[in-house]
Amino acid sequence: MVDVAIVGTGHSKFGNRTDVNLQELAWEAVKQALEESNLDQKDIDMFVVGNAGGWSSEPLSAIVIGEYCNLAPKGTMRVEAACATGSAALRIAYQAIKAGDAKIAMVIGVEQMHQSPNPVAIEMMGRAGNYFWEFENFGLTFPGYYALYATRRMAKFGMKEEDLGQIAIKNHYYGSFNPYAMFQKQIKMDEYMKSRVVAYPLKVYDACPITDGAAAVILASEEVAKKITDSPVWIVSQGFKSGTANLSKRDDFISIDAARLAAEEAYKKARIDFENSWRYFDVAEVHDCFTIAEIMAYEDLGFAKRGEGHLLAREGQTYIGGRIPVNVDGGLKAKGHPIGATGVSMAVSITRQLLYRAHKGTQVDVKNGMGIAHNVGGTGHYAYVTIFSLKKPSA
Amino acid sequence: MVDVAIVGTGHSKFGNRTDVNLQELAWEAVKQALEESNLDQKDIDMFVVGNAGGWSSEPLSAIVIGEYCNLAPKGTMRVEAACATGSAALRIAYQAIKAGDAKIAMVIGVEQMHQSPNPVAIEMMGRAGNYFWEFENFGLTFPGYYALYATRRMAKFGMKEEDLGQIAIKNHYYGSFNPYAMFQKQIKMDEYMKSRVVAYPLKVYDACPITDGAAAVILASEEVAKKITDSPVWIVSQGFKSGTANLSKRDDFISIDAARLAAEEAYKKARIDFENSWRYFDVAEVHDCFTIAEIMAYEDLGFAKRGEGHLLAREGQTYIGGRIPVNVDGGLKAKGHPIGATGVSMAVSITRQLLYRAHKGTQVDVKNGMGIAHNVGGTGHYAYVTIFSLKKPSA
Numbered sequence: 001m002v003d004v005a006i007v008g009t010g011h012s013k014f015g016n017r018t019d020v021n022l023q024e025l026a027w028e029a030v031k032q033a034l035e036e037s038n039l040d041q042k043d044i045d046m047f048v049v050g051n052a053g054g055w056s057s058e059p060l061s062a063i064v065i066g067e068y069c070n071l072a073p074k075g076t077m078r079v080e081a082a083c084a085t086g087s088a089a090l091r092i093a094y095q096a097i098k099a100g101d102a103k104i105a106m107v108i109g110v111e112q113m114h115q116s117p118n119p120v121a122i123e124m125m126g127r128a129g130n131y132f133w134e135f136e137n138f139g140l141t142f143p144g145y146y147a148l149y150a151t152r153r154m155a156k157f158g159m160k161e162e163d164l165g166q167i168a169i170k171n172h173y174y175g176s177f178n179p180y181a182m183f184q185k186q187i188k189m190d191e192y193m194k195s196r197v198v199a200y201p202l203k204v205y206d207a208c209p210i211t212d213g214a215a216a217v218i219l220a221s222e223e224v225a226k227k228i229t230d231s232p233v234w235i236v237s238q239g240f241k242s243g244t245a246n247l248s249k250r251d252d253f254i255s256i257d258a259a260r261l262a263a264e265e266a267y268k269k270a271r272i273d274f275e276n277s278w279r280y281f282d283v284a285e286v287h288d289c290f291t292i293a294e295i296m297a298y299e300d301l302g303f304a305k306r307g308e309g310h311l312l313a314r315e316g317q318t319y320i321g322g323r324i325p326v327n328v329d330g331g332l333k334a335k336g337h338p339i340g341a342t343g344v345s346m347a348v349s350i351t352r353q354l355l356y357r358a359h360k361g362t363q364v365d366v367k368n369g370m371g372i373a374h375n376v377g378g379t380g381h382y383a384y385v386t387i388f389s390l391k392k393p394s395a
Numbered sequence: 396m397v398d399v400a401i402v403g404t405g406h407s408k409f410g411n412r413t414d415v416n417l418q419e420l421a422w423e424a425v426k427q428a429l430e431e432s433n434l435d436q437k438d439i440d441m442f443v444v445g446n447a448g449g450w451s452s453e454p455l456s457a458i459v460i461g462e463y464c465n466l467a468p469k470g471t472m473r474v475e476a477a478c479a480t481g482s483a484a485l486r487i488a489y490q491a492i493k494a495g496d497a498k499i500a501m502v503i504g505v506e507q508m509h510q511s512p513n514p515v516a517i518e519m520m521g522r523a524g525n526y527f528w529e530f531e532n533f534g535l536t537f538p539g540y541y542a543l544y545a546t547r548r549m550a551k552f553g554m555k556e557e558d559l560g561q562i563a564i565k566n567h568y569y570g571s572f573n574p575y576a577m578f579q580k581q582i583k584m585d586e587y588m589k590s591r592v593v594a595y596p597l598k599v600y601d602a603c604p605i606t607d608g609a610a611a612v613i614l615a616s617e618e619v620a621k622k623i624t625d626s627p628v629w630i631v632s633q634g635f636k637s638g639t640a641n642l643s644k645r646d647d648f649i650s651i652d653a654a655r656l657a658a659e660e661a662y663k664k665a666r667i668d669f670e671n672s673w674r675y676f677d678v679a680e681v682h683d684c685f686t687i688a689e690i691m692a693y694e695d696l697g698f699a700k701r702g703e704g705h706l707l708a709r710e711g712q713t714y715i716g717g718r719i720p721v722n723v724d725g726g727l728k729a730k731g732h733p734i735g736a737t738g739v740s741m742a743v744s745i746t747r748q749l750l751y752r753a754h755k756g757t758q759v760d761v762k763n764g765m766g767i768a769h770n771v772g773g774t775g776h777y778a779y780v781t782i783f784s785l786k787k788p789s790a
Binding site: 001021046052053054057058059060062063064066067068071072073074075076077078079080081082088091092094095096098099100101127128129130131132136239240241242243244245246249257258261262265377378381382384 | 396416441447448449452453454455457458459461462463466467468469470471472473474475476477483486487489490491493494495496522523524525526527531634635636637638639640641644652653656657660772773776777779
């Protein structure tokens with residue numbers, strides 16, 4: 001089977017980006033990725049656009065981007081996996097190369113959520129479950145979904161509001177060093193505790209923002225990668241799983257089952273021991289759409305035992321120097337969460353970390369040369385876990 | 396590389412299907428495909444949902460379908476390539492198996508366009524190009540786009556309105572034998588000529604309808620396919636290309652460039668000579684969203700020389716018994732065009748034709764054991780061309 005490497009990365013400034021249109025936003029990331037890899041549009045065999053859509057008035061975002069970025073007439077498609085859209089786009093390009101049908105593929109993740117007024121943007125997020133039954137009939141919204149998990153875990157495991165606050169504080173801390181982050185401002189526990197409650201116990205500072213942004217990576221087959229770069233970052237494996245649409249059909253509210261299953265799949269292919277998984281990685285990007293989601297991610301990825309995720313946060317074990325540095329680019333919380341871009345942004349962050357190209361103040365020590373990205377769509381409706389390495393997987 | 400076969404097919408009744416919801420509609424096709432292949436949901440490694448979306452109030456259609464069809468927690472994603480969405484879904488599953496990451500994959504194409512009121516449905520179709528510039532500023536709509544091609548070809552090649560009528564008459568003729576077709580009614584030339592003009596020269600009878608429907612295929616690796624069926628239909632190759640968003644950036648209005656390029660790519664991989672391509676195939680499904688699109692497809696696939704596509708129609712060469720039977724399931728024109736389902740429906744029709752399981756009155760003679768599907772998104776914004784065969788491609 002063909003090994004696949006990341007050979008170029010690009011990232012736009014995340015934030016309120018109504019200064020540009022969708023295709024201009026995508027181009028900021030595409031241009032950077034082309035320059036970094038020293039490639040030209042004509043070298044790209046295909047491109048995939050991760051764009052959940054609905055916020056922009058352009059329904060054919062892949063095509064509009066293809067024309068503007070001069071990627072037409074290359075083959076393309078747009079993919080959606082809710083908030084895991086970017087990882088789904090990565091998957092398609094990865095498999096096209098693995099299957100031998102492309103040598104070089106461009107993955108573009110982009111979302112411009114401020115194209116819609118905020119109430120529309122928020123209603124659309126709320127629909128990211130079972131619209132008809134749980135949203136329309138019971139009025140459950142997105143913060144409400146995650147609040148169910150947070151209250152259950154507070155009752156069962158003794159997790160405190162302050163534990164959630166630790167996640168917000170850490171991610172805002174690292175976001176302050178990331179020039180691409182939407183929020184580059186550190187926060188303190190008292191600010192966190194005083195912030196407005198959205199859905200108890202989740203407060204404004206527990207939630208990621210509505211964001212515009214783009215990220216891009218260029219993938220290449222081993223044969224090509226070796227010719228064009230001396231610093232490939234390999235995709236070792238990816239696991240992907242789904243969950244029921246209705247949360248009422250879930251067994252409990254203490255973990256994101258789909259994410260745990262996706263991690264198990266990725267670990268199995270990469271021969272990683274679940275219990276000791278954190279020993280394999282130098283850095284992790286996890287899906288902190290709400291702070292509670294990051295705490296569950298620790299457990300779903302095997303970084304902490306079930307019920308002990310919040311202790312990792314309490315002890316500061318996910319800062320640089322701790323057990324495993326997590327979301328040291330600011331995470332969704334501070335960097336922002338432009339839906340379609342997030343999964344691709346995670347791949348960009350991991351790649352740059354492994355190559356010692358991270359922003360000042362955020363660089364981890366690279367010992368094992370491996371990183372992991374955990375990207376969840378909806379409330380565990382989709383989950384994608386991807387493992388990256390400086391070492392070729394088939395070596 | 397792993398060879399990939401279709402081992403099961405399913406198809407819902409196409410039409411106004413507000414008698415069911417989106418997931419129930421999908422299930423009609425999924426159930427049939429599982430039964431035909433003698434497989435159970437637990438056997439499926441992953442599923443891909445082709446659903447352009449926007450008409451239904453459920454944004455996470457793949458997840459809602461996954462829960463209802465009991466496919467969760469298998470990995471999934473939703474893909475969109477405008478009217479070629481179904482073929483994009485097929486591509487993702489095909490490549491996952493080819494890449495060795497799945498053994499059995501389910502492809503579901505579904506759209507329930509009547510969930511939105513007709514003016515909304517039609518506006519959304521109109522946006523399938525460059526919304527901001529050509530739709531919003533110039534008022535171009537979907538029939539208008541294709542009318543540009545029709546008038547240009549009438550002026551340049553002497554094509555008559557009656558030539559377009561021949562396509563409508565043929566496709567309605569075959570649709571009358573297809574119990575799954577939205578329209579099962581034959582039409583005559585005088586009815587065609589009297590039908591209301593939508594965008595000259597295109598009339599109501601030149602246009603495919605707004606349709607609800609679902610189709611599904613199950614793909615398997617060679618190893619698995621051989622165990623579960625004695626009648627696999629192999630995917631030989633697929634070409635996919637894109638076009639500019641703005642029609643004002645196209646060179647001319649006589650052919651769908653992306654489709655021709657996609658055909659060339661598919662033919663190259665399958666070692667098919669473009670000039671004589673029609674000699675290789677027993678049956679073709681082409682994208683007749685408007686009658687003019689079918690005529691251009693004849694040329695873009697090499698069935699007729701450039702400028703002579705309408706002569707094939709005039710001479711009745713695309714009926715069963717002619718040069719090459721095209722759209723003998725009724726095509727988009729009579730069978731209907733539920734956006735996300737269409738490409739998958741094409742794969743179902745070709746598979747059943749090659750296996751002598753077509754509807755009475757529509758079965759072609761199978762001599763070479765090969766078929767081709769041509770699926771276009773927008774006005775050549777996307778194009779996917781797929782080749783199917785009774786013979787294993789690597790044999």
